[in-house]
Amino acid sequence: MAIVDKALDGCTALVTGGSRGIGRAISIALAGRGAKVVINYRSREDAARETAELVEKAGGSAVISCFDVGDTQAAMEGVSAAAKDHGLHILVNNAGIAINGLLMRVKPEDWEQVLRVNLGGVFACSKASVRYILKAKEQGRIINLSSVVGENGNAGQTSYAAAKAGILGLTKSMAREFAGRGVTVNAVTPGFIETDMTDEHLPEAQRADLIESIPLKRIGSPSDVADIVSFLAGPEASYITGQVLRVNGGLLM
Numbered sequence: 001m002a003i004v005d006k007a008l009d010g011c012t013a014l015v016t017g018g019s020r021g022i023g024r025a026i027s028i029a030l031a032g033r034g035a036k037v038v039i040n041y042r043s044r045e046d047a048a049r050e051t052a053e054l055v056e057k058a059g060g061s062a063v064i065s066c067f068d069v070g071d072t073q074a075a076m077e078g079v080s081a082a083a084k085d086h087g088l089h090i091l092v093n094n095a096g097i098a099i100n101g102l103l104m105r106v107k108p109e110d111w112e113q114v115l116r117v118n119l120g121g122v123f124a125c126s127k128a129s130v131r132y133i134l135k136a137k138e139q140g141r142i143i144n145l146s147s148v149v150g151e152n153g154n155a156g157q158t159s160y161a162a163a164k165a166g167i168l169g170l171t172k173s174m175a176r177e178f179a180g181r182g183v184t185v186n187a188v189t190p191g192f193i194e195t196d197m198t199d200e201h202l203p204e205a206q207r208a209d210l211i212e213s214i215p216l217k218r219i220g221s222p223s224d225v226a227d228i229v230s231f232l233a234g235p236e237a238s239y240i241t242g243q244v245l246r247v248n249g250g251l252l253m
């Protein structure tokens with residue numbers, strides 16, 4: 001259930017990978033609460049523009065910003081430029097990729113790419129945002145998208161699981177570093193959510209078995225995750241930091 005208020009009026013949120021899937025739903029949810037949203041993307045400008053239009057149709061305001069979170073220099077410059085132009089109170093580290101395969105077959109370059117984007121991206125964007133977010137004091141938020149796979153592992157996803165587990169350590173350490181300034185840092189661990197990422201990596205034959213294994217008997221929607229991110233971004237979550245919120249239909253308890 002989306003929170004409907006304007007508690008984020010006057011705040012700017014940067015959502016990495018905000019152009020599609022979960023990031024799109026997060027962008028719309030934060031804009032719905034009054035935040036100006038900077039929608040980051042890497043390659044699909046069409047999708048980023050479409051998300052910006054959806055935000056504006058919902059009465060919010062959005063700009064798009066292209067940079068590769070896996071390129072440390074580019075990511076730090078992209079975040080700094082967005083913060084200088086629009087201010088920065090809330091960073092949602094959502095951009096992520098999956099390159100799956102059993103460890104025996106994983107190519108070292110694919111391992112490096114997954115770690116660079118999924119974990120290096122969170123490091124680079126968070127590092128570049130710190131000076132702005134600390135100035136935001138009690139309104140400052142960093143929210144990181146990890147995964148149930150980071151908590152529980154998954155055969156065929158060693159690099160993805162390692163990166164997503166790394167995000168949890170990074171989240172808790174940043175939470176400790178910034179708590180003195182009132183800034184909170186939390187992680188969300190989605191289970192299986194209906195997006196391009198799961199479409200690509202979940203064969204139809206496995207879908208029914210997967211749904212059977214989820215206590216709530218459905219795959220999640222991007223808005224299931226966006227609503228929790230929107231909650232963590234708001235004033236009602238100001239006493240929550242260093243936490244991992246599971247949004248997985250009961251898959252992992």
Ligand SMILES: NC(=O)c1ccc[n+]([C@@H]2O[C@H](COP(=O)([O-])OP(=O)(O)OC[C@H]3O[C@@H](n4cnc5c(N)ncnc54)[C@H](OP(=O)(O)O)[C@@H]3O)[C@@H](O)[C@H]2O)c1
Nearest residue numbers: 017020021022041042043044068069095096147193195197
């Ligand atoms: N879907 C799930 O079941 C699930 C479950 C647990 C966790 N998650 C996590 O939730 C996050 C969003 O997943 P999703 O399912 O919404 O993925 P998705 O549908 O594949 O969308 C990925 C988004 O990330 C952007 N992106 C990818 N690589 C990027 C890079 N190097 N720099 C900047 N942007 C980049 C994409 O932009 P472009 O199109 O421009 O490349 C796109 O906006 C990811 O971190 C994912 O690991 C997803």
